[in-house]
Amino acid sequence: xxxxxxxxxxxxxxxxxxxxxxxxxxxxxxxxxxxxxxxxxxxxxxxxxxxxxxxxxxxxxxxxxxxxxxxxxxxxxxxxxxxxxxxxxxxxxxxxxxxxxxxxxxxxxxxxxxxxxxxxxxxxxxxxxxxxxxxxxxxxxxxxxxxxxxxxxxxx
Numbered sequence: 001x002x003x004x005x006x007x008x009x010x011x012x013x014x015x016x017x018x019x020x021x022x023x024x025x026x027x028x029x030x031x032x033x034x035x036x037x038x039x040x041x042x043x044x045x046x047x048x049x050x051x052x053x054x055x056x057x058x059x060x061x062x063x064x065x066x067x068x069x070x071x072x073x074x075x076x077x078x079x080x081x082x083x084x085x086x087x088x089x090x091x092x093x094x095x096x097x098x099x100x101x102x103x104x105x106x107x108x109x110x111x112x113x114x115x116x117x118x119x120x121x122x123x124x125x126x127x128x129x130x131x132x133x134x135x136x137x138x139x140x141x142x143x144x145x146x147x148x149x150x151x152x153x154x155x156x
Contacts, residue, residue, distance in 0.1 A: 007043075010055040012140050013064035015040060018055055021138050025089050027053070046072055065141030077123070077132045077148035084136065084146075091136045091146070096124040123148075 012018040022044045023029060030052065031043035041056040049072075074080035077094055084091050098118035124131030132148040 005051050007052045007054050008067075008070070009060045009062075010053045010138075010142055011060050011062040011064045011066055012055045012138070012142070014139070015042060015056055017139050018042070021089075022053070024087055025084060026087060065138075068143040070142065070144045072144060072146050073149050074146055075148070075150055077134060077146055080146050080148075081134045089136055092134050093121060094123055094132055094134050095119040095121055096131050096133065 010018075019029070019032070019042050027044040027046050029042070030045055031041060033042075034040045039056070039058045041054055041059060043052055043054045045052040072080075081091050081094060096119075098120050127148075127150075129149050129151045130147065130153075134146040136144050136146075138144070
């Protein structure tokens with residue numbers, strides 16, 4: 001069975017402000033639909049992505065800005081960061097994780113830590129795939145992570 005992640009309902013506080021931000025970031029506007037006074041949806045797709053975001057009035061009760069770790073995979077993180085900053089998006093400096101993205105723990109379990117601890121400035125020293133990151137937030141504080149992947153792990 002194939003299961004494809006299609007859409008993420010993003011919690012935002014101001015539809016027009018979020019719409020302007022995602023347009024500025026270069027996401028493709030797919031739909032801006034209003035049905036009455038209490039329902040509006042705005043649908044965007046990041047360039048090259050098969051998964052989209054949607055937000056609007058009456059979409060979710062989740063607190064605006066509460067989504068963190070929304071990953072955007074890029075083949076060249078320096079180029080992606082430069083394009084976003086040229087568009088006026090505030091993006092962190094590029095960094096890598098001192099201990100690696102995945103850490104083993106007692107019992108052999110491996111957990112994903114995310115790029116939030118032990119950040120070291122700059123690209124991964126070997127420019128390893130999955131190793132370099134940059135982050136940015138939308139106006140509500142929903143957190144996006146750029147991750148450079150030039151070669152996927154087997155089976156991906």
